[in-house]
Amino acid sequence: VIGKLIIETIASAIGTIGFSVLFGIPRKLYINCALIGAVGWLMYKGALLLGTGMATAVFLAAVVIVLSSRFTAVYRQCPATVFLIAGIFPLVPGAQIYWAAYYLVTNQFDNALSSGFTALKVMIAIVLGIVFVFEIPYKVFAIARPRKKAK
Amino acid sequence: LENNESTPSSLRDEGRVLEIAMEAGHILLQNGAEISRVEETMDRICKHYGVESGDFFVLSNGIFTTGGGRREGSYARVRHIPVTGARLDKVVAVNQLSREISQGRYEDIESAAEKLREINEMPEEKNWRQIVASGMGSGFFCVLAGGGLLDCTAAFITGILLYVYVLYVGKPHLNKIVRNIFGGMLVVLLCLGCYLTGLGHNLSHMISGAIMPLVPGVAFTNGIRDIADGDYISGAVRMLDAILVFVSIAIGVGVMFSIYNGLTGGIML
Numbered sequence: 001v002i003g004k005l006i007i008e009t010i011a012s013a014i015g016t017i018g019f020s021v022l023f024g025i026p027r028k029l030y031i032n033c034a035l036i037g038a039v040g041w042l043m044y045k046g047a048l049l050l051g052t053g054m055a056t057a058v059f060l061a062a063v064v065i066v067l068s069s070r071f072t073a074v075y076r077q078c079p080a081t082v083f084l085i086a087g088i089f090p091l092v093p094g095a096q097i098y099w100a101a102y103y104l105v106t107n108q109f110d111n112a113l114s115s116g117f118t119a120l121k122v123m124i125a126i127v128l129g130i131v132f133v134f135e136i137p138y139k140v141f142a143i144a145r146p147r148k149k150a151k
Numbered sequence: 152l153e154n155n156e157s158t159p160s161s162l163r164d165e166g167r168v169l170e171i172a173m174e175a176g177h178i179l180l181q182n183g184a185e186i187s188r189v190e191e192t193m194d195r196i197c198k199h200y201g202v203e204s205g206d207f208f209v210l211s212n213g214i215f216t217t218g219g220g221r222r223e224g225s226y227a228r229v230r231h232i233p234v235t236g237a238r239l240d241k242v243v244a245v246n247q248l249s250r251e252i253s254q255g256r257y258e259d260i261e262s263a264a265e266k267l268r269e270i271n272e273m274p275e276e277k278n279w280r281q282i283v284a285s286g287m288g289s290g291f292f293c294v295l296a297g298g299g300l301l302d303c304t305a306a307f308i309t310g311i312l313l314y315v316y317v318l319y320v321g322k323p324h325l326n327k328i329v330r331n332i333f334g335g336m337l338v339v340l341l342c343l344g345c346y347l348t349g350l351g352h353n354l355s356h357m358i359s360g361a362i363m364p365l366v367p368g369v370a371f372t373n374g375i376r377d378i379a380d381g382d383y384i385s386g387a388v389r390m391l392d393a394i395l396v397f398v399s400i401a402i403g404v405g406v407m408f409s410i411y412n413g414l415t416g417g418i419m420l
Contacts, residue, residue, distance in 0.1 A: 007294065011292070012295055014291045015290075015291030015292045015294075015363075017287070018288030018289075019288045020284075021281060021287075022284055022314075022364060023183075024182075024238040024239050024240045024275065024276055025239045025243075026243055026244075029243075041295065077247070077250065078243050078247075079188060079242060079243065081372065081376065085183075085369055085372045086368075088372060089288075089292075089363070089368055092366050094292070094296065094359040094360070094362055094366065095296050095355060095356075095359035097362070097397060097400065097401050098362065099355065101405040101408070104401075105408045105409045105412070106412065126375075127375050131375065131379045134379060
């Protein structure tokens with residue numbers, strides 16, 4: 001299990017870099033995005049291993065991703081959205097969207113509905129994670145501010 | 152609007168400041184910044200150059216600016232900003248510029264304007280890089296979906312071909328809905344092709360990874376943030392944009408499966 005977790009975390013990091021390129025994120029920030037993608041996935045899998053439901057795991061992962069995005073944003077003096085958009089990608093329920101569409105056209109409506117709602121639940125978990133963590137005042141994150149040289 | 156010679160110099164300056172603020176706002180909005188950031192940046196630029204009367208109303212696809220009052224010259228401008236792709240590097244650059252302006256490093260307005268022009272002309276990442284990145288994203292996210300080595304190779308190839316389609320056919324010629332429906336269909340078609348020729352064993356994992364490059368991450372994330380900030384109109388528009396894309400992808404996937412099922416006459420997966 002641990003080995004698989006490590007492989008997936010690395011994959012999450014590299015995949016996140018891939019999407020960073022597509023969104024035109026500056027190259028010097030790739031490494032930060034990759035880290036956030038990896039941390040988010042680790043949290044998600046860790047929560048699942050501890051026995052939480054999928055939506056809870058996604059929520060916890062989203063919280064971790066937004067927190068680290070905001071810290072990184074202060075540290076690199078960049079908008080937090082940049083890191084957030086890339087880092088949240090591993091949590092997007094691509095598989096559920098696919099299954100919902102697949103069941104729908106094969107007339108398995110019960111399954112289609114349940115996949116669709118799972119996707120929706122995951123989306124809402126992401127939304128809640130983002131909304132709550134952005135309510136934390138900026139001051140908390142200011143400790144990550146890079147130290148300036150003496151004037 | 153070019154008859155600046157007849158206006159007193161102070162009016163011209165205020166107009167120029169508002170113009171530059173508007174240009175900065177334009178770049179931010181067009182490339183995927185939140186509404187509140189756009190407003191804040193425009194405000195910061197105006198205040199720094201001593202224009203107190205600037206008022207901005209920012210929507211997801213337009214900026215309305217007015218300025219003027221008893222002591223400052225009048226200025227009003229509406230700019231329509233079509234929703235296009237996101238270039239977060241430009242958002243980062245304008246953000247940096249606005250910080251430097253408030254630190255007083257651009258006391259001459261024209262140098263700030265020059266810098267904005269530079270930012271706006273920042274070259275896009277080369278096409279082949281984007282294509283490879285799309286393959287990388289697809290392949291590695293297939294690992295997250297639970298795919299094995301062969302599945303991921305298939306997703307990698309699909310991701311590459313998908314982005315070739317997006318860059319050369321989808322973006323220049325098709326609207327968003329049609330582009331994403333075809334995109335979803337293409338993903339399923341390519342993955343089915345790989346699956347039937349024996350490259351990869353798990354179709355669902357392959358497809359889950361390979362549709363990721365179509366996912367509207369920027370619209371979705373910004374929509375949430377705008378709604379959380381209370382910018383309901385813009386947030387709702389962006390969410391609608393994201394949902395439209397999600398649904399289009401799903402339709403594309405569904406349509407391709409029905410075609411395949413129709414051809415083979417049954418469920419086989």
